[in-house]
Amino acid sequence: MVDRIPILKMGRYLLLSIQVDMHDQLALDLQEDLTQQIVKHRAKGVLIDISSLEIVDSFIGRMLAHIANVSQILDAKVIVVGMQPAVAITLVELGLSLEGIATALNVEKGMRWLERNVDEDLSLECERGDDPDLSAEAGD
Amino acid sequence: MGTTQTFPLKQETDIVVIRQQVRKVAEQARLGLVSQTKIVTAASEIARNALIYGGGGEARLTGTQRDGRSAVHLVIIDHGAGIEDLDKAMVDGYTSGNGLGLGLSGARRLVDDFSIRSAPGEGTTVELWKWR
Ligand SMILES: Nc1ncnc2c1ncn2[C@@H]1O[C@H](COP(=O)(O)OP(=O)(O)OP(=O)(O)O)[C@@H](O)[C@H]1O
């Protein structure tokens, strides 16, 4: 069995694609790996592709929610992409809402979402005056 | 059709094997994709409970018929501490650990027929059915 889910760095983003049926420890390891990589690379966004996942049970659901929470604290945006319709239907009936987790239909849409949301954040920082020149211009 | 396969449930990776085998039998029973996903998800929840709270056990899986429809029948058995208050355990959100308390109640919603037997000290048996 696979013993690690690879995490790719692309600019200020981290990308990962879950392509195996994860046992619980593998999910916990991924959670920890990802947290460390966010810190190490000062990642601003994380894209998680689950299009190959055939089920999301309460354990995986909890892992996704946990990743979203920790990332928020570390100031990185997370988007989960590609959830299969049958998986989404099952999740709702199981009772897992995954509220608070941003989702997109596919990788392209997910990347666009990240670009938008991370950029918004950067311009907010400018407005707050992190960059004196820009904030002077935007002042009036 | 009708032969029962038994799978051990002693470690986390056994849950993965059980999920995969349930998927296979659900496909053979020609359940739709959503139904397959539901029975596999329910199996995953119940198997994890049996491992974590029941100390492990086994899963018995049968591709069979129910009222003339092709069906998947899964029985998961453990010989752990059992569940003291079944009604309470079946409520959405009840957990004695640090779960979400969705496993039992959610699994019941995901299948066509659900039954659970448990007595303190005697372990727990959960039976799941999904048919076409
Ligand atoms: N096989 C079992 N043996 C003993 N107790 C069990 C067993 N299955 C469930 N329970 C008890 O019933 C409670 C509810 O189970 P349920 O699966 O609904 O929630 P959970 O496992 O606590 O959380 P989740 O499944 O959402 O991660 C458990 O917390 C546990 O106390």
Ligand SMILES: [Mg+2]
């Ligand atoms: Mg559970």
